[in-house]
Amino acid sequence: MNLMEHLPALIIAIPLITAFLTPLVDRASKKARNVLVFISLLITFILVVLLVQRVFDKGIITYVMGASNPTETIPKQAAVPIRIVLEIDGLSAFMLLISIFISFIGLIYSFAHIKEGGGRFYTLFLLMVVGMIGMELTGDLFNLFVFLEILSISSAALIAFEFKRATTIEAGIKYIIISSISALFVLFAVGLFYGEYDLLNMAAIANEIGGALSHIDKIALILLFSAFAMKAGTAPMHMWMPDAYGEAPGAISMVLIATTQASLYALLRVCFTIYNEALHVVFPIALILLGLASIFIGVTMALLQDDIKRLIAYAAVAEVGYIVLAIGAGLYGFLGGGDKFASLEMWKVALKGGIFHIFNDVLDIGLLFLVAGGIIYVTKERSLNKLGGLAHSMKYSSILFLIGLAAVAGLPPMNGFASKIIIYESIYGVSPILSIVAILASIVMLAIFVKIFHAIFTGPKLAEHGEVPKYMLASMIVLAGLIIFFGLFPDIVLKNLVNPAVNALMEYGKYISAVMG
Amino acid sequence: MIESVEIYWNPLVWLIAFIVIAIVAYIIRAFGKKEHKKGEQAKPFLSGVEEPSKEAVHVRGGNVYWGFVEALKGYYGAMKKMHSGRVNDYVAWFVVIASILFVVLFALEAIL
Numbered sequence: 001m002n003l004m005e006h007l008p009a010l011i012i013a014i015p016l017i018t019a020f021l022t023p024l025v026d027r028a029s030k031k032a033r034n035v036l037v038f039i040s041l042l043i044t045f046i047l048v049v050l051l052v053q054r055v056f057d058k059g060i061i062t063y064v065m066g067a068s069n070p071t072e073t074i075p076k077q078a079a080v081p082i083r084i085v086l087e088i089d090g091l092s093a094f095m096l097l098i099s100i101f102i103s104f105i106g107l108i109y110s111f112a113h114i115k116e117g118g119g120r121f122y123t124l125f126l127l128m129v130v131g132m133i134g135m136e137l138t139g140d141l142f143n144l145f146v147f148l149e150i151l152s153i154s155s156a157a158l159i160a161f162e163f164k165r166a167t168t169i170e171a172g173i174k175y176i177i178i179s180s181i182s183a184l185f186v187l188f189a190v191g192l193f194y195g196e197y198d199l200l201n202m203a204a205i206a207n208e209i210g211g212a213l214s215h216i217d218k219i220a221l222i223l224l225f226s227a228f229a230m231k232a233g234t235a236p237m238h239m240w241m242p243d244a245y246g247e248a249p250g251a252i253s254m255v256l257i258a259t260t261q262a263s264l265y266a267l268l269r270v271c272f273t274i275y276n277e278a279l280h281v282v283f284p285i286a287l288i289l290l291g292l293a294s295i296f297i298g299v300t301m302a303l304l305q306d307d308i309k310r311l312i313a314y315a316a317v318a319e320v321g322y323i324v325l326a327i328g329a330g331l332y333g334f335l336g337g338g339d340k341f342a343s344l345e346m347w348k349v350a351l352k353g354g355i356f357h358i359f360n361d362v363l364d365i366g367l368l369f370l371v372a373g374g375i376i377y378v379t380k381e382r383s384l385n386k387l388g389g390l391a392h393s394m395k396y397s398s399i400l401f402l403i404g405l406a407a408v409a410g411l412p413p414m415n416g417f418a419s420k421i422i423i424y425e426s427i428y429g430v431s432p433i434l435s436i437v438a439i440l441a442s443i444v445m446l447a448i449f450v451k452i453f454h455a456i457f458t459g460p461k462l463a464e465h466g467e468v469p470k471y472m473l474a475s476m477i478v479l480a481g482l483i484i485f486f487g488l489f490p491d492i493v494l495k496n497l498v499n500p501a502v503n504a505l506m507e508y509g510k511y512i513s514a515v516m517g
Numbered sequence: 518m519i520e521s522v523e524i525y526w527n528p529l530v531w532l533i534a535f536i537v538i539a540i541v542a543y544i545i546r547a548f549g550k551k552e553h554k555k556g557e558q559a560k561p562f563l564s565g566v567e568e569p570s571k572e573a574v575h576v577r578g579g580n581v582y583w584g585f586v587e588a589l590k591g592y593y594g595a596m597k598k599m600h601s602g603r604v605n606d607y608v609a610w611f612v613v614i615a616s617i618l619f620v621v622l623f624a625l626e627a628i629l
Binding site: 173174177178181182185218219222223225226229230236237239240243280282283286290297300301303304306384385386387388389412413417418421447450451452454455456459460462487488489490 | 526528529531532535570571572575576577578579581582585586589592593596597599600602604606607608610611613614615618619621622623625
């Protein structure tokens with residue numbers, strides 16, 4: 001048996017099995033539990049890297065679950081794919097790498113943070129990882145729904161994990177209600193497809209849809225589009241995000257960014273792969289408007305916040321706005337909208353900017369959440385009105401926070417600037433107003449971050465505190481290092497990860513033919 | 518370095534420029550008066566009134582941009598109403614967006 005052939009299945013199976021072993025090992029020894037979870041996620045990380053390498057070397061990889069030959073997407077006695085097919089192209093590879101890396105950093109951080117209930121915490125954590133990477137691996141719509149559910153349930157439990165405050169429980173309940181409703185929309189759309197085509201495989205459905213949409217296809221599209229747009233946190237459907245991000249433990253807030261991006265990935269799959277050129281131009285315009293609303297509402301509402309994590313959560317809404325705006329502009333050009341924009345192929349650049357910003361967003365906002373989590377851990381305080389002067393005692397945290405702030409505000413030479421400049425310049429082709437709003441919002445974002453840095457770190461020493469524990473600091477330093485490194489050398493990510501992801505979006509025919517032959 | 522159709526960005530050039538500017542700024546600073554004394558000369562003059570302690574006059578986070586928020590009171594009032602914290606409202610926005618998409622898509626098709 002060639003293990004390399006079974007990489008997609010192993011990437012799901014290893015954390016899934018470990019999730020159920022964790023509570024058992026936890027009863028024997030806390031240290032053994034931590035070692036088990038760490039090794040499990042490390043192995044998964046290595047397998048993801050191997051899989052990504054294979055995708056870049058060999059092209060799209062398909063894996064059929066339960067078949068005697070894992071590459072036989074359509075059984076000999078059938079005309080269409082009937083089993084669960086995992087399908088990994090450049091975009092899936094890009095998302096997988098982000099998800100597993102952020103989960104790994106989140107795990108290391110949690111070793112210092114989680115003192116009680118570790119058995120439950122790590123079980124839920126691994127299930128969240130399974131849900132997230134499962135969504136990015138699957139080529140099957142029904143399985144996408146199943147992984148979305150695994151992700152939602154485990155995330156809701158993790159958001160409410162530190163139930164010391166009533167608002168924490170409230171945030172968890174709100175998240176599960178919102179997630180259940182969006183999951184029902186997705187399930188309804190899957191049912192519509194199954195009723196219409198007898199198919200669940202995304203490539204097979206895309207093949208059937210072809211160039212013309214039936215009314216059922218349109219209804220399914222609206223259901224999927226609105227459900228994933230909400231799960232991705234676009235305004236005005238963003239309101240669950242400050243609740244969830246604000247109340248979750250620090251590491252979970254960071255991993256939640258990657259989970260919302262998994263929903264964004266699903267939205268991309270729906271638009272570019274399943275519907276592709278049959279998509280109505282209303283949808284890219286809707287994405288552009290949702291993106292603008294997210295940027296505007298995100299930055300202006302961040303200014304009002306007193307809670308450190310809610311403020312960062314609103315900044316995260318604005319960052320999602322940048323991604324959605326760029327992807328909307330890219331999709332608009334992909335469908336032939338905007339003559340000059342399409343002829344100059346600036347839409348491809350907009351797509352690159354949007355995809356690159358997915359990578360940068362998770363690092364930048366992730367770092368801010370980790371530092372904020374560390375501050376709350378050390379001071380037991382989350383109100384900006386009560387914090388102050390922490391730079392005297394938390395020197396490393398203050399420098400790391402400053403790096404994160406500069407990156408999110410899009411200051412050069414941080415990675416946030418590298419992707420934002422691509423977005424500003426490329427979306428100008430659709431309308432200069434889009435670029436103006438995007439740039440102005442970045443300036444307001446910087447102003448907000450002046451407030452937050454002043455409120456937390458500057459001024460006289462108000463109380464005696466120590467630095468955050470070393471596991472927390474290590475995970476923050478890794479993220480800050482990457483922010484600076486990819487800010488100075490953005491072409492490494494652009495050439496090796498972003499370009500293959502964008503090509504995968506544009507060459508949807510290859511995704512379909514990898515399954516359909 | 519980013520190079521595409523119309524975009525060029527080289528962070529290393531920016532970094533070199535930043536370092537050069539920082540050195541120039543440091544040289545200009547070195548021309549400053551050497552007789553400046555820390556402490557007494559840095560104290561603010563408050564017409565003879567004793568300076569309050571730094572802890573007592575520290576501007577807290579909530580006070581920053583008070584004027585900006587006050588000037589946009591109308592906008593922020595509407596935003597606060599929108600962000601009610603009620604999950605019913607969250608779901609309502611979701612339904613509203615889905616409904617708008619339904620109406621726009623099918624209405625456009627009927628018109629065209």
